[in-house]
Amino acid sequence: MPTLRIVSFNDVYSLEHLPRLKSLSRRELDENVADATLVVLAGDFVAPSLLSSLDAGRGMVDCLDDLGVTHVVFGNHEDDIPTAELHRRIEELRGTWLSTNVQFDPRTKPHDVIDVAGVRVGLVGVVMTERAIYRDAPFGGAPTEPANESALRERDALVASGCASVVAITHQPMDEDRALARTEKFACIIGGHEHTPFLESVGATWIVKAGTDAEAAAITELVWTDATKAPTVTTRLEPVAGYPEDAELRQRVDAHMAKVREIQDACLVVLGPGETLSSIGSRRRQTTLGALLCSRIRDALGADACLFNGGGIRGATEYKGRFTYGDLETEIPFDNEIVVVRMPGRVIRDAVAASRATESGAYLQTDDALDLAALDDEREYRVAVVRNL
Numbered sequence: 495m496p497t498l499r500i501v502s503f504n505d506v507y508s509l510e511h512l513p514r515l516k517s518l519s520r521r522e523l524d525e526n527v528a529d530a531t532l533v534v535l536a537g538d539f540v541a542p543s544l545l546s547s548l549d550a551g552r553g554m555v556d557c558l559d560d561l562g563v564t565h566v567v568f569g570n571h572e573d574d575i576p577t578a579e580l581h582r583r584i585e586e587l588r589g590t591w592l593s594t595n596v597q598f599d600p601r602t603k604p605h606d607v608i609d610v611a612g613v614r615v616g617l618v619g620v621v622m623t624e625r626a627i628y629r630d631a632p633f634g635g636a637p638t639e640p641a642n643e644s645a646l647r648e649r650d651a652l653v654a655s656g657c658a659s660v661v662a663i664t665h666q667p668m669d670e671d672r673a674l675a676r677t678e679k680f681a682c683i684i685g686g687h688e689h690t691p692f693l694e695s696v697g698a699t700w701i702v703k704a705g706t707d708a709e710a711a712a713i714t715e716l717v718w719t720d721a722t723k724a725p726t727v728t729t730r731l732e733p734v735a736g737y738p739e740d741a742e743l744r745q746r747v748d749a750h751m752a753k754v755r756e757i758q759d760a761c762l763v764v765l766g767p768g769e770t771l772s773s774i775g776s777r778r779r780q781t782t783l784g785a786l787l788c789s790r791i792r793d794a795l796g797a798d799a800c801l802f803n804g805g806g807i808r809g810a811t812e813y814k815g816r817f818t819y820g821d822l823e824t825e826i827p828f829d830n831e832i833v834v835v836r837m838p839g840r841v842i843r844d845a846v847a848a849s850r851a852t853e854s855g856a857y858l859q860t861d862d863a864l865d866l867a868a869l870d871d872e873r874e875y876r877v878a879v880v881r882n883l
Contacts, residue, residue, distance in 0.1 A: 501531065
């Protein structure tokens with residue numbers, strides 16, 4: 495019976511698990527139980543990371559080529575690097591870059607068709623294009639279409655041209671994948687964007703998301719007992735921790751990460767004898783690290799004050815001796831777009847009080863000069879805050 499096996503993963507911001515993932519994918523190929531095997535990455539890989547801030551995703555693509563990825567799609571974070579660099583990454587990737595709903599680069603394909611022991615299977619790849627997700631017009635203002643609308647149109651064209659089934663590779667929120675699944679027009683949906691794993695059946699259609707950073711791969715198998723009917727689909731999540739590292743890819747990863755490790759060890763703050771910085775309890779109390787971060791943001795942006803949500807400070811650590819760039823990365827692992835807005839003193843005071851009423855990620859850390867009691871209720875202050883606040 496014609497059998498297609500898909501090894502998929504998504505949202506990869508670190509190279510560190512790729513050597514084990516390569517061993518896993520090689521095993522899937524070497525077992526030779528499928529007529530065709532694909533290795534699929536469902537978006538978000540050239541950015542964001544400290545490495546990508548240095549090389550615009552070059553190291554990631556180099557490692558993906560060594561891994562043997564066959565198909566990728568855009569994620570929203572592919573738009574984080576300059577468009578000229580993204581064109582270069584597309585040129586460097588040896589696998590097929592699917593882009594059904596974004597006309598960004600002529601080397602991407604709106605679809606692909608593979609032969610599975612005589613069964614023609616189509617592949618489409620879409621990314622969400624909602625403007626609010628992007629910092630500017632997505633992908634340098636390239637022509638875009640709504641993801642699901644584009645996927646369905648391309649699917650119908652593939653079926654009309656002789657494909658027995660079509661697999662959608664998507665990078666969008668789970669609700670949008672569920673809506674696509676409810677059309678019952680796809681053999682399965684291999685998705686990205688969520689950072690937690692999903693193996694979910696919506697009607698007869700499986701939605702498969704492996705989770706972030708290649709800590710696990712989803713193994714999805716499609717079997718056709720009759721080429722005129724939908725395949726039987728099974729899927730499972732396979733953690734990579736139990737697999738040996740591929741030595742060649744580990745060497746490649748280490749070479750790319752050397753420049754990152756140099757920066758990570760760079761000292762940002764020297765702490766004197768008995769002096770500490772702490773982020774412990776940032777969701778329930780003001781911390782010294784929270785005050786330091788807010789003060790530096792305030793100064794960098796020329797604001798009067800800074801408010802930063804404690805849930806965005808993640809290290810829960812006390813530092814002695816020194817505080818490094820690597821420590822900063824651990825404490826602030828997410829992208830945080832900061833804006834400066836005008837707020838009356840009473841709004842600042844009330845906001846801080848409300849945020850601190852209960853322990854939560856919304857607890858507002860403040861800078862070292864903000865005296866809440868001394869704020870003028872009516873005066874407008876220039877306050878640096880995370881944009882989402």
